[in-house]
Amino acid sequence: VIAAVEPIALGVNGSRHALQADPKTPLLDVLREMLRLKGTRLGCGEGECGACHVLVDGRSQASCTLTLEAVAGRQVTTVEGLDAGLREAFVAEQAAQCGYCSSGLLIAAAALLRERPAPTEAEVRAALDPHLCRCGAHPRVVRAVLRAARGGAR
C-alpha cells in the first residue's frame, strides 16, 4: 500500500497552491512542469549558473537545488510575477541576446532593487556576478537595472 502524500502548501506569484508531489521534487520542476511557469530555466542543474533563480520570500535562490519540502509554506516569485517596469527596462536596453539567462538575471535584479532601490553600478555588478551569460549581455543588463532603478521599478 502506498501512503497518500500530504499536499504541500506553496505560494507562487500571489496564488496559494496545495501540491501533491514527492517532497524531494526540485522546485524548478514544480514550477515548470506542475504549474506550467516556463519562464524559469534549467541551466547547470547544480546551483552554479543562476538561470533557474526565483525569489523565495524575497531572496534570490536557485530553484534547481531547492526541494519542494524546503520551500513548504514560503512565497515564491518567478519571472512571470515580477514588476513590468523591470522587464521593460531590459527590453529598452536590449539586455539579452539569446535570452536564456534573462529570467535569472531579472530575479537577481528584483532582489537587489527591493533591498537597494537606488543601487550603485558596483552594487548592480556584484548582484549579477553569480549569473552566467554566454552571450556577454552583462554590460547591457547592468544598464537595464540602473534604468529600472531610476524609473522606480521593484
Ligand code: FES
Ligand atoms: S540551473 Fe540552477 S543554478 Fe544553474
Ligand code: FES
Ligand atoms: S543572453 Fe544568452 S546566455 Fe545571456
